[in-house]
Amino acid sequence: MTYLKAENISKSFGGVHAVLNVSIEVPENSIFALIGPNGAGKSTLLNLLSGIYQPDAGQLYFQGKNLIGLPAHRRVRLGLARTFQKIRLFKQLTLLENVRAGFHVHQNEPFWKYLALGSVGRFDAEARELLDFVGLASRAGERAGALPYGKQRMLEIARALATRPRLFMLDEPAAGLNASEVDFLLDRLTRIGRRGITVVVVEHNMDLVMNVAHRVFVMDHGEPLFEGTPREVQDNPRVIEAYLGGEFAA
Amino acid sequence: MSARFAALLAAVLVVAMLPWLLQTPYWRGILVLCAMNVLLALSLNLVLGYTGQLNLGQSAFFAIGAYVSTILVKTYGWNFWAASLAAVGAAGLLGLALAAFAVRLRGHYLAIASLGFAVITYQVLVNWEKVTEGVRGIYGILPPVGSTIGLFYLVAGIALLVYVLIDNLVRSPVGDTLRAIREDEISAASLGINGALWKAFAFGLGAAIAGLAGCFYPGFVGTLVPDAFNIIESFTMMAMVIVGGMGTMIGPVIGAIVLTFLPEVLREFGEFRLMIYGLALTLVVLFMPGGIVQAWRTLVGKPITGNR
Numbered sequence: 001m002t003y004l005k006a007e008n009i010s011k012s013f014g015g016v017h018a019v020l021n022v023s024i025e026v027p028e029n030s031i032f033a034l035i036g037p038n039g040a041g042k043s044t045l046l047n048l049l050s051g052i053y054q055p056d057a058g059q060l061y062f063q064g065k066n067l068i069g070l071p072a073h074r075r076v077r078l079g080l081a082r083t084f085q086k087i088r089l090f091k092q093l094t095l096l097e098n099v100r101a102g103f104h105v106h107q108n109e110p111f112w113k114y115l116a117l118g119s120v121g122r123f124d125a126e127a128r129e130l131l132d133f134v135g136l137a138s139r140a141g142e143r144a145g146a147l148p149y150g151k152q153r154m155l156e157i158a159r160a161l162a163t164r165p166r167l168f169m170l171d172e173p174a175a176g177l178n179a180s181e182v183d184f185l186l187d188r189l190t191r192i193g194r195r196g197i198t199v200v201v202v203e204h205n206m207d208l209v210m211n212v213a214h215r216v217f218v219m220d221h222g223e224p225l226f227e228g229t230p231r232e233v234q235d236n237p238r239v240i241e242a243y244l245g246g247e248f249a250a
Numbered sequence: 251m252s253a254r255f256a257a258l259l260a261a262v263l264v265v266a267m268l269p270w271l272l273q274t275p276y277w278r279g280i281l282v283l284c285a286m287n288v289l290l291a292l293s294l295n296l297v298l299g300y301t302g303q304l305n306l307g308q309s310a311f312f313a314i315g316a317y318v319s320t321i322l323v324k325t326y327g328w329n330f331w332a333a334s335l336a337a338v339g340a341a342g343l344l345g346l347a348l349a350a351f352a353v354r355l356r357g358h359y360l361a362i363a364s365l366g367f368a369v370i371t372y373q374v375l376v377n378w379e380k381v382t383e384g385v386r387g388i389y390g391i392l393p394p395v396g397s398t399i400g401l402f403y404l405v406a407g408i409a410l411l412v413y414v415l416i417d418n419l420v421r422s423p424v425g426d427t428l429r430a431i432r433e434d435e436i437s438a439a440s441l442g443i444n445g446a447l448w449k450a451f452a453f454g455l456g457a458a459i460a461g462l463a464g465c466f467y468p469g470f471v472g473t474l475v476p477d478a479f480n481i482i483e484s485f486t487m488m489a490m491v492i493v494g495g496m497g498t499m500i501g502p503v504i505g506a507i508v509l510t511f512l513p514e515v516l517r518e519f520g521e522f523r524l525m526i527y528g529l530a531l532t533l534v535v536l537f538m539p540g541g542i543v544q545a546w547r548t549l550v551g552k553p554i555t556g557n558r
Binding site for chain 2 (some may be wrong): 050051052071072073074076077081082084088089090091092093097100101102103104105107109111113114115116117118119120121122123159160162163
């Protein structure tokens, strides 16, 4: 069953087509990878799906609901969550505070209770569980900005998971990670997938893509190039050409 | 919880004792001003410190509280408390109205827009003479309680109550939401946070609290003139928040107390008074950017881990 569907969506900036006539269908409970050379429009596509940008043309549906015109914060309530290519943590806040903020849409205590009782209805325990899931439980009280780069990526994942997404979009989660961190990320992505969360991941790290993705969608110059299983993508001459340049294609 | 309760009890005791430590009418008057300044600093800190909005229009909401309550009492014969309630509501609503435009703006642009609002409000107070009496001013305004001690207890009590409520609020999930917006609005939106809505909330609540402080000012001074709400007042409030430590609860309270008493203590230096005051402000911002609270935390070696 198609979970997330984009039909011919386009977005241009100052006359340059960042995304042109892209249609994708992400099946439920799948891990869907978006790949392509630098400047292929992958991040723009993710920004369109998450509502940071609105498309110039085309249709977007999540579980049959039209997403066009819906701002980013409203899409979160439907079950869409994301991380950013350039890490955007709340740097001055603690790890715990970062993840707690992620529970915003699940806060349902009446307002007077917050005024009268303070810390009531805070998702501290759940936030610690998520920190544990990404291996950061012991550092809950530290400032997020003081974390090493790789750990910041994992914290951003925990924070996004706090929204309890049904569809989780990650923008180059492996960028800047060392080998052991990539292995850990790979394991966590697989577990997230097993929890019944559909995953859309923009990634450059081919090992990661080939290991976790069920479907791979290749973009080049803002346009769709190819879609298939990881195996098919690896063997496709057009994909190899786009990545390595014409002379390497067989 | 018990540590908080002990701190609250200590604060109540200190407030209760202060008028007996400072017995002259002059110093008791300064105490009342100090309690008002604490309220104003708390109101601005909610907007500037917790939500990260550079609001330079806070003096306007202080003015609206003062004028609306006074005019309702003097011209329409309202009871002080009913008039105050209306004045707080008016300040809060105007705060929301300004926020409707201002939430789209950030940083310097918001600062200029809110400063513009303060300038316009000041000009309305000066020129709408039929209602405000303009620069002639309104005279013979009575305080809600007769004695200076009584007025101090009243305003300080309200300041304590407001402190406890805001302290609860910033510990609650709402505090997480506001701080998230302060840190990164796009990131906050990716977590389902409607930045415009919550910024307007903080703006409106901050405006209402500044309006509340304004209700007690005219009765204390006895007269009401627009010059009391010059835009300089906005900067004084900002100085209190920054000197104390913005984004912390106790910081702005300390800032308000220090900046209320410092000019008075410096009176013996005569003409050098304001120079020393200005120099002290500059030095604090240069060498203690996190204010007195951060300097204290560094001094006692307590690691700074976020806000709490």
